[in-house]
Amino acid sequence: MPLSFAPEGHLVRVVCIRAGRGLSRRLIEMGIAPGKVLRVVRTLGAGPVIIEVCGDKSKSVSDRCNLCCTSCGNRIVIGFGTAMKILVEEVARRE
Amino acid sequence: MRRSAPLMHIAVCALGAIYLIFASLMLYNWIITVFFPTAKLLYSICGVFIPPDPGSAIVLATTGMLLAGSVYYHYDRYKFISCVLVGSLLGSAILVLQLLTVIANAIDAQILMLYGEIVEYGLKEEIMRPDVLLGIPSAIVLYNSVRELRKQW
Amino acid sequence: MSELSKAKHNRIKIALAGTPNVGKSVIFNNLTGGRAWVGNWPGTTVEKKVGKMRIDRQDAEVIDLPGIYSLTAYSLDELIARNAIIEEKPDVVVNILNASNIERSLYLTISLLEMGANVVVALNMIDIARERGYEIDVRKLRELLGVPVVPTIAIKGVGIDELKEEIKKACRGRKTPELIINYGDEVEREIEKIISVLEKDPALIKKYNKRWLAIKLLEKDEDVIERVRKSQVASMILKQVEKSIKTLEEALGRDIEEYIAEKRYEYAFRISNECVKVVREVPQTPSDIIDFAITHKVFGIPIILSILYMAFKFAFDVATPLVDLIDWFFAAFLYDIVKSSTLPEVVKSFLADGVITGIGSILVFLPNIVFLFIFISLLEDLGYMARAAFIIDKIMHRWGLTGKSIIPLIIGIGCNVPAIIATRAIEDENDRNVTALVNPLVSCSARLPVYLVIAAAFFVAYRGVVVLSMYLLGMLLAIMMALLLRKCVFRGPSTGFIMELPPYMTPLPKNVLIKTWERTKRFLFKAGTVILLATVLVWALSVTGPSGYIGTEALEDPTLLEKSWVGVIGKTMQPLFYPMGWDWRAIAALFFGFMAKEIVVSTMAVLYGAAGEEELPKMLSMAFTPLSAYAYMAFVLIYVPCLATLAALRGELGLKYAILALIYEILLAYLVALAIICIGIPLGLK
Ligand SMILES: Nc1nc2c(ncn2[C@@H]2O[C@H](COP(=O)(O)OP(=O)(O)OP(=O)(O)O)[C@@H](O)[C@H]2O)c(=O)[nH]1
Ligand SMILES: [Mg+2]
Numbered sequence: 001m002p003l004s005f006a007p008e009g010h011l012v013r014v015v016c017i018r019a020g021r022g023l024s025r026r027l028i029e030m031g032i033a034p035g036k037v038l039r040v041v042r043t044l045g046a047g048p049v050i051i052e053v054c055g056d057k058s059k060s061v062s063d064r065c066n067l068c069c070t071s072c073g074n075r076i077v078i079g080f081g082t083a084m085k086i087l088v089e090e091v092a093r094r095e
Numbered sequence: 096m097r098r099s100a101p102l103m104h105i106a107v108c109a110l111g112a113i114y115l116i117f118a119s120l121m122l123y124n125w126i127i128t129v130f131f132p133t134a135k136l137l138y139s140i141c142g143v144f145i146p147p148d149p150g151s152a153i154v155l156a157t158t159g160m161l162l163a164g165s166v167y168y169h170y171d172r173y174k175f176i177s178c179v180l181v182g183s184l185l186g187s188a189i190l191v192l193q194l195l196t197v198i199a200n201a202i203d204a205q206i207l208m209l210y211g212e213i214v215e216y217g218l219k220e221e222i223m224r225p226d227v228l229l230g231i232p233s234a235i236v237l238y239n240s241v242r243e244l245r246k247q248w
Numbered sequence: 249m250s251e252l253s254k255a256k257h258n259r260i261k262i263a264l265a266g267t268p269n270v271g272k273s274v275i276f277n278n279l280t281g282g283r284a285w286v287g288n289w290p291g292t293t294v295e296k297k298v299g300k301m302r303i304d305r306q307d308a309e310v311i312d313l314p315g316i317y318s319l320t321a322y323s324l325d326e327l328i329a330r331n332a333i334i335e336e337k338p339d340v341v342v343n344i345l346n347a348s349n350i351e352r353s354l355y356l357t358i359s360l361l362e363m364g365a366n367v368v369v370a371l372n373m374i375d376i377a378r379e380r381g382y383e384i385d386v387r388k389l390r391e392l393l394g395v396p397v398v399p400t401i402a403i404k405g406v407g408i409d410e411l412k413e414e415i416k417k418a419c420r421g422r423k424t425p426e427l428i429i430n431y432g433d434e435v436e437r438e439i440e441k442i443i444s445v446l447e448k449d450p451a452l453i454k455k456y457n458k459r460w461l462a463i464k465l466l467e468k469d470e471d472v473i474e475r476v477r478k479s480q481v482a483s484m485i486l487k488q489v490e491k492s493i494k495t496l497e498e499a500l501g502r503d504i505e506e507y508i509a510e511k512r513y514e515y516a517f518r519i520s521n522e523c524v525k526v527v528r529e530v531p532q533t534p535s536d537i538i539d540f541a542i543t544h545k546v547f548g549i550p551i552i553l554s555i556l557y558m559a560f561k562f563a564f565d566v567a568t569p570l571v572d573l574i575d576w577f578f579a580a581f582l583y584d585i586v587k588s589s590t591l592p593e594v595v596k597s598f599l600a601d602g603v604i605t606g607i608g609s610i611l612v613f614l615p616n617i618v619f620l621f622i623f624i625s626l627l628e629d630l631g632y633m634a635r636a637a638f639i640i641d642k643i644m645h646r647w648g649l650t651g652k653s654i655i656p657l658i659i660g661i662g663c664n665v666p667a668i669i670a671t672r673a674i675e676d677e678n679d680r681n682v683t684a685l686v687n688p689l690v691s692c693s694a695r696l697p698v699y700l701v702i703a704a705a706f707f708v709a710y711r712g713v714v715v716l717s718m719y720l721l722g723m724l725l726a727i728m729m730a731l732l733l734r735k736c737v738f739r740g741p742s743t744g745f746i747m748e749l750p751p752y753m754t755p756l757p758k759n760v761l762i763k764t765w766e767r768t769k770r771f772l773f774k775a776g777t778v779i780l781l782a783t784v785l786v787w788a789l790s791v792t793g794p795s796g797y798i799g800t801e802a803l804e805d806p807t808l809l810e811k812s813w814v815g816v817i818g819k820t821m822q823p824l825f826y827p828m829g830w831d832w833r834a835i836a837a838l839f840f841g842f843m844a845k846e847i848v849v850s851t852m853a854v855l856y857g858a859a860g861e862e863e864l865p866k867m868l869s870m871a872f873t874p875l876s877a878y879a880y881m882a883f884v885l886i887y888v889p890c891l892a893t894l895a896a897l898r899g900e901l902g903l904k905y906a907i908l909a910l911i912y913e914i915l916l917a918y919l920v921a922l923a924i925i926c927i928g929i930p931l932g933l934k
Contacts (some may be wrong), residue, residue, distance in 0.1 A: 021468075021505065022322050023675075023743050028509040029355055030746065031517075040429055040541050047642035050543065050749060068753045074349040074748065075536075077638045079652065080645040081676075081744025128709075150557040150712055155551035161541060173532050177540035178547070185554055192558055195566045202569040209576050244534060 001090075003049055003082035006040045011054065012088035013037050019085040027086070030076065035089055043048055049077045103239075104166050107179055110232055111163030115188070117145065118156035123151045143228060144220045151189070158186040158233065176240055184239035185234055188232035188237025197221045260419050262301070263333055265342035265360065265494040267353050269750050271372045273297075274402040275310035279412065283766065286450060288631040288750050289655065291315070291778040294325040296332055303416050308558055311338065314673070317352070318509075319359045324672040324680070331517030333365070333842060334471070340366045340418045342411070345378035347384055347399070350524055354516035357393065361427035368414045370395040376751060376767075377827060381528035383413060384870045394425040403756060426457070431508060434499050438492035439463060449479045465489045466496070467505045471638035479502065480641040490819050511758025530737035539635065547640035549594045555627070560716050563620040564700075570615035578608030579863070583752075597800035598787060606783025609853035609864065610775055610846045612801045613697040618768050619695060625660050625763040634747055635657065645742070647727050648734030650676065652745040653683040657932070660690035661719070662767055664889065668896040675745055678738035682730045684900055685909050689726040689888035689916075691719050693771065694845040698884045699851055706874040714878075722885055740877035774844055778891075782840055782847045786854050789813040803857045810835075815853065828921055830877050838883070844890045881923040887917035 006012045012034050023054070030039070031053045042050040051074055062073040120140075124218035161182030166172035200221065262279075264272045268290030276284045280299030285292055297312040314325035321327040333341060343360055345353035360367050369389075377384060390397045396414040400407030412723065430436065442462040446453055452461070456475075464472040466489065476485050496504045541547055586600040627633065633655050641651025652674050653816050660667035666685050676682040691699075699715045707714040791808055791813040802808040809815055810832075817839055818832030825835055833855040839846035849864075856871070858864040888910055889897065898906040 019671075019743065021503075023508055024503075025505060026317065026322045026746065027512060030312070030508055030748075031352055031513060033506075033510050033513065040537075042638075044545055044548075044639075044642040047645065048638050050539075050638060068277060074352065075539075077634060077641075077651070077745075077747045077749050079637075079641045079742075079744035081650065081651045081742040082746055084566075084746065085744070096418060104923075108478045148710075148713070150561065150716060153550065153557055154554040155715050159546065160550060161547055164547070173537050173649045174540050177537045181538060181541035181551070183549070185551070192561050192566070196561070199568050203572055206569055208575065210580065244537065 002084045003040075003051070003078065003086040003089060004046055004086055006043065006049070006090070008040055008043045009039055010040050011091040012040060013091050015041070015087045015089050017086055018043075019082070023085065025037060025081065027082075032076075032086065038088065048077060049083050050075050050077050052080070058079070069073050098153070104175075107162050108166045110229070110236065111159045111161070111165070111182065114155050114162060114229055115223075116159075117143075117229065118152045118159055121148060121152035121155065121225070124245060125152065140243075143225055145222075145225050151224075154185060154189045155229070158182050158189070158229075161185065161224075172245060174238055176244060178243050179236060180240045182242070183233045183240060186226075186230050186233030187237050189226045190234060193221070193224065193227050194209060198199030260306065260340070261311065261336065261338040262340045262415060262419075263311045264342050264344060265312060265329065265333055265338070265346060266315060266372075267317055267346060267349075267356060267358065267748075268292075268867050269748065270344045270346040270353065272315065272344050272401040273312055274309060275342070275372065275400070275408070275411070277369060278402060279415075282312075284764055285763065287628040287633070287763075287768075288753050289628065289633040290747055291325065291652075291655070291670070292628075292672055294328070294672040296328055298381045299927060301412075301415075303419050305866060306417065311336075311656050316790035318356055319363065320467070323675040325768075328672075331512050333360075334363075337699075339366060340368060340415055342370055342415060344372050346373040347371050348380050348382065351513075351517055351520040352748075354519055355513055357431065358427060358512055358516055361393065361395070362422065362429070362457075362463065363460045363853070364423050364426055366418055367393075367395045367862075368411070368418050370402075370411050371391065371397055371399045372402050374399050375401045375404075378443055379530070380533060381526055381530040383525045383527045385523045385525065389519070390918055392519050394427065416719055417584050421658045425450045426459070428459070429512060431463075431511050434496060435466070435504075435508070438466065438496055442466070442485070442488055442492060443508050445481070445485050448481045448484065452476065452479050461506065467495060467508050468493070477676060479610075479625065494703075507853065517900060533751065535631075538752060542632075542635050543638055544744060545665060548847040552636060555632070555710075555858075556719070557716065558622040559620065559627075560712055560719075562713070564712055565617050567615035567619045570573065571612055574614060575608075578604055578611065578884060593800055598784075601800070601803050601857065602784055602787030603780070605853045605858070606786070606850035607775060607780060609701075609850050609858075610697055610779055613700055614768075614771070615697060616692045616700065617771060618764060620696070621662055621764045621767045622760060624658070625767075626755050627658070627758045627760060629753065631750050631752045633847075634749050637745075638749075640820065643818060644727070645744070647731045648742070649727065649730045650674065650679050650742055650745045652717065652747060653679060653730075654863070656683055656687055657723065658703070660692055661688050662693055663689065664688050664692045664893045665896045668893065668900055670739070671900070676743045678734070678740055679742050679745075680899055681905065682733050685899060685905060686726040687732060688893050688909060689722050689729060689886060689912060691722040691885055692845075694774075694890065695885055697849040698880055701852070701864055702868065702872075703876050706872070706877050714881075718881055718885055721882060721920075725886065725920070729912070729916070732805045737853055739865070746930055773847070778844050778848055779846050782843050783850045785843075786814060786840055786851045787846075790815075790855065809855070828883075828925055829873075830880060831875050834871065834880060838887065841884065842888055842891070843910045844892070845884060848884055875925065875928040878928070879921040882924055883921040885917075886913055886920055888913050 016026060016034050017027055037054045038048060038051045039054050039093050040051055126148045141154050161178045165175050165178030181239060264276055271803050273284040273286045276282060276299060279301050284297050291748050293312060293314045296806045299310045301308050302309045311332060316326045316329045326758040327705055341360055343357050345357065357369060371384065371386065386399055397433055398407050398411045400411060404537045421910055439462045442465060443458050446458050446461055461472065476482055500507055523870045542551060582604050583600050586596055587602065589596065618645040636654050637651035640654040644651055644653060656667040656670045661879050664687050671684045674683055699718050703711045703714045741922055789799055790809060791810045794816065795811065798808055798812055800914050802812055814836045818836035821835045821839065822832045834852065835852035838853065840851045853864055856864060858867045858869040883888050894906050894910065899910050
């Protein structure tokens, strides 16, 4: 499922990034790599999303998401065009 | 705090509703003045003047939506507070702006006297407006919700 | 060459590098006493800015750069920063980290250290980190990175002296230990191989760190490949690199570039895990709480509209007394002094009817403009821009723009020139071009006087709304033009945008004032140069004509004025605007307004012989009907970007697109004005 359609408040794991070289590289540099777990803070429904990067595959993601790692709480806006290129799967529901 | 919470919800929701009512009255007035100049204006109710100002109406409507809509999120403290905070912030901001405008107009009248012009301006109409009158409870709500938030850190 | 003699020949260079919005520009201002633009959204700085700092009784050059996430550029502003670091080889790189977001900032630090740069780390925003409940072990960080680390709170000046100290030490020469990340056995083996080939060109490895070169080559960095291509052994190197990439991608089963980036990020993650402790549980920060309502599906857009309305209410209603004061000063006070003086008639007319009337008619609106600037600066510093980008993206992506385009559009309300330059921060090239091209449609502060004068003549009761409608019309047209351009000229899907969401901050009064002043200065400068000259020109052209000197009476007598040059210009162009029914004087004003749009007002003031803000509307109400006046406003909004904007477009996009902007705007303006008349008349509006 593209990140753009991920439900709000859920944790999702990045499956793959279907983007050109520059963009996928930039996403990795910002910590959004395949295997990473993201929290969908806000969606506008098939539009842009706000996410937090919540950890990686090796770590189990705790419920206290804001504390599970140091990048939590740092939110990133991902525009629609980019959010459609990030494919994710649902991990768990929070809230 | 727990026990007083529902009371807060009701109060905020009621304030939001009043905001929405006045916003629609303002819009109504505006539509009349623009498209049906012959029809009669709803000039004031209960001593509150309703200027045909669509801009103010938007702000009032937004404030009303946020305040009334906050009750929809009554189950989540943060979401509720968020809507109340932003709503009352808007309400208070427009109050401050209107007061500034009143002061500016007063000073302006003085300056125009330099030209020897005497301008009439209705202080009462400028102050007895819904944005001013509703701004006061809004400011109180703002104060309360900020205090509520402060408790945490 | 020793350090000292080197400094004598060319100054010590200190570059500031860091991720966007970490406070580089604030630190720059602190170090140099400069006035770099500071704003609470990523992408504020899009140009190199150079300042001076004293080090050991010498001047050192400090360079403020746009924010970057890595040494691989993704947008135009990043390219500027990257080139400044790699090409200019600054003596010291001050790397600024965001303490509340160390992991993401460290990626760049690691890239810099790999490159072998002489790095001093400033750990900025520790106040925000503390607010989030983090504690950072500075000593540990210093140990792990092997470079000095100074914790700072730039906006309060905390830690700046220590930072200066460390920079000084670094300038005196210090060998930064090279950072070596283990990328895994396979990759290391290939790196070794590439290095052994690189070593055949001593010139190359003397200039750059060889391991860094090898890694960059594996990362397929085009710029580095270009550089290597100049070497005598280029073909050998590139052949080896190609072989290595192929082997590695087969072995790893994935893109090597992404693999390396990931490894580097992992390293950053490990460092940050070791240095950052969570000392306090903070479930939600105030920013997070406020954001829920601000970025809400339903409330988001009404909030934007409300903020816009408040901006205009603030700029018009609250500034009124100041406007009247300035008006009184020019129209009554100065004008009378000159008119009652004993100067010769021509000089009197020149000063009073030309200069004072023309400049006065613009300066009257200075308070409105300043108040608008204050409001925009406040919005910028609060951190609302990034939120607006998010909300607007939902609408914009359908129209072929990204949410990020809204930031230049908002800045354009102040002035289109910096707005067009600000588009550099937009990643997608097509998005960027479109955003820059439609930017002149956003109503800048120069057009405000025109609206205000006309609104005062015809729409007194709804001044705010009529003016706001012009701004909305501008935005709407900008979006529609964007769609059109996207469909016809800049085709292809957008790659969207990514932007970190900064926390809300309380605007610093000092910063808001500085920004307001810088913006106002530009306006005043324009009033003192272009507008003044144009006014003088208009005056001269109205007292002279094809038949020679007419005399200053022309300004009072319309039939005489028609015989002047201005009259000729206006009359010749009048048939073009026949359907709109505008007065020839208004048309002549449009002609001169090409230089800067304020000139439309100053020209009208001269031509209608109206001194002062009160009088011009009165004269105008005789020359226009409300409908034709509204069409005139719309025409002024759209027709031709001013000269400065055209120059900016040419600088950013090239001459071709500047001409495109010029042509489409003229056509659009004519169509819109015509449409207003054609729709208005059947509706019974006059
Ligand atoms: N709380 C806090 N805010 C800071 C600090 N340093 C800078 N800021 C704020 O952070 C925001 C960004 O500062 P800038 O200096 O414009 O950041 P920049 O790195 O130049 O950003 P770009 O030019 O966009 O890359 C501004 O609103 C500053 O007031 C700090 O130490 N603490
Ligand atoms: Mg900057």
